[in-house]
Amino acid sequence: MKILVIGSGGREHALVWKLAQSPQITRLWCAPGNAGIAEEHLASNQAPVECVNIGAEDLGQLLGFAQEQRLDLIVVGPDNPLGMGIVDLFQQHGLRIWGPNRRAAQFEASKVFTQEFLDRHGIPTARAGTFSDPATASRFAAELGGRCAVKADGLALGKGVIVCKDMAQADHAIEDILARRIFGSAGDKIVIQEYLEGMEISLHALCDGQTARLFPASQDHKRAGDNDQGPNTGGMGAYSPVPFLREAELVRVGNQILEPWLRGCRAEGIDFRGILYPGIMLTRQGPKVLEFNARLGDPETQVYLTRLENDLVDVLAASVDGTLDRIELRWRPEPAVCVVMASGGYPGAYAKGKPIAGVAEANQLPDTKVFHAGTTYHGRQMVTNGGRVLGVTAWGADLAAAQSAAYRAVAKIQFDGAFFRRDIAAKALR
Ligand code: AMP
Numbered sequence: 519m520k521i522l523v524i525g526s527g528g529r530e531h532a533l534v535w536k537l538a539q540s541p542q543i544t545r546l547w548c549a550p551g552n553a554g555i556a557e558e559h560l561a562s563n564q565a566p567v568e569c570v571n572i573g574a575e576d577l578g579q580l581l582g583f584a585q586e587q588r589l590d591l592i593v594v595g596p597d598n599p600l601g602m603g604i605v606d607l608f609q610q611h612g613l614r615i616w617g618p619n620r621r622a623a624q625f626e627a628s629k630v631f632t633q634e635f636l637d638r639h640g641i642p643t644a645r646a647g648t649f650s651d652p653a654t655a656s657r658f659a660a661e662l663g664g665r666c667a668v669k670a671d672g673l674a675l676g677k678g679v680i681v682c683k684d685m686a687q688a689d690h691a692i693e694d695i696l697a698r699r700i701f702g703s704a705g706d707k708i709v710i711q712e713y714l715e716g717m718e719i720s721l722h723a724l725c726d727g728q729t730a731r732l733f734p735a736s737q738d739h740k741r742a743g744d745n746d747q748g749p750n751t752g753g754m755g756a757y758s759p760v761p762f763l764r765e766a767e768l769v770r771v772g773n774q775i776l777e778p779w780l781r782g783c784r785a786e787g788i789d790f791r792g793i794l795y796p797g798i799m800l801t802r803q804g805p806k807v808l809e810f811n812a813r814l815g816d817p818e819t820q821v822y823l824t825r826l827e828n829d830l831v832d833v834l835a836a837s838v839d840g841t842l843d844r845i846e847l848r849w850r851p852e853p854a855v856c857v858v859m860a861s862g863g864y865p866g867a868y869a870k871g872k873p874i875a876g877v878a879e880a881n882q883l884p885d886t887k888v889f890h891a892g893t894t895y896h897g898r899q900m901v902t903n904g905g906r907v908l909g910v911t912a913w914g915a916d917l918a919a920a921q922s923a924a925y926r927a928v929a930k931i932q933f934d935g936a937f938f939r940r941d942i943a944a945k946a947l948r
Pocket residue numbers: 644666667669679681711712713714715718740797808809
């Protein structure tokens with residue numbers, strides 16, 4: 519089989535690494551890829567994975583490439599091309615592509631769409647309203663005592679959510695988005711949710727339009743600093759499984775959310791094939807949906823794919839073809855931990871082009887895989903090329919062992935300005 523993965527981050531490196539182990543693949547490309555992806559080889563024939571210099575949002579060029587190479591499967595990593603309708607476009611040209619179509623990707627692209635869907639189908643979520651008028655929005659925020667999350671409707675580079683503690687903050691957030699338009703047209707409308715307290719977890723479910731297969735739970739670490747301090751980021755680390763959510767509870771949480779969601783999709787003719795990734799708050803009143811994403815999480819993917827035992831080609835093909843009911847996902851019991859190493863200044867401004875040392879040494883440690891995100895080569899020197907640079911991932915007999923292994927690998931790697939959280943998975947070990 520000939521497969522193309524679209525994207526360039528740590529999630530895509532993990533997808534490529536796992537796909538490369540499949541005996542079914544004879545050629546594997548990644549557009550645009552990164553320095554680590556370019557170093558992978560196929561298990562079937564030792565051929566190198568090939569990076570193609572086409573951006574993830576350049577749908578026209580990607581389509582041309584897919585047709586020219588007569589690809590058997592295209593795997594989409596990031597949310598932007600999904601929101602742009604890459605799946606619909608490729609399907610119109612008879613190509614087999616994994617990911618939700620544009621209508622299904624609305625669950626991520628529009629918070630208003632998702633909130634209204636949740637409410638319509640009785641899926642547990644925060645008390646919420648959707649607004650385009652600041653005065654009406656402010657009255658609703660006042661009903662919540664100002665303790666709320668104000669969310670821009672559209673995609674805003676992961677920055678579109680402002681969590682507020684009082685009315686002054688809530689009014690400021692409402693004005694910023696609806697009047698001062700800090701997120702542009704992504705803020706034509708907003709969702710305001712009551713503030714929920716509890717432990718936050720990520721769920722992932724692979725879907726084929728009819729069946730949803732729940733992954734083990736994982737936990738992301740969104741804030742830049744230790745103890746969840748500092749600004750929100752794309753994610754500074756993850757681990758799986760989550761020990762405070764037992765298997766039976768996970769299934770219950772999944773049923774309370776996934777079953778009504780699938781029924782709602784069927785009733786409304788939404789054909790969701792791909793990953794539904796709900797952000798969940800485990801509140802005293804039970805699990806509640808904060809948001810839906812419509813793609814794999816980054817860095818959750820790095821810990822999931824180091825634990826998945828199935829051939830990933832079979833799994834993705836079943837999701838595309840509607841045959842997931844015939845597949846059981848099998849997970850290695852060993853927990854996995856991913857620690858993200860980022861460029862100094864991230865998620866704000868940061869420098870690029872800093873030489874990176876020690877990745878090969880880290881990769882030689884047992885039970886360790888360094889996934890690349892923002893990396894490239896200047897000549898033969900590997901250098902930084904983004905905010906999140908590496909996802910150092912390790913597994914072990916238990917979570918503590920996986921965590922130590924990940925940090926042992928992190929200690930081998932250096933680049934100017936590198937920073938990382940020192941408490942990934944600490945909540946689970948407390
Ligand atoms: P979202 O992108 O909607 O998941 O929001 C980003 C982050 O804001 C989440 O990961 C939560 O930490 C926080 N958040 C979102 N909604 C709420 C809420 N209703 N109550 C408390 N925190 C929230």
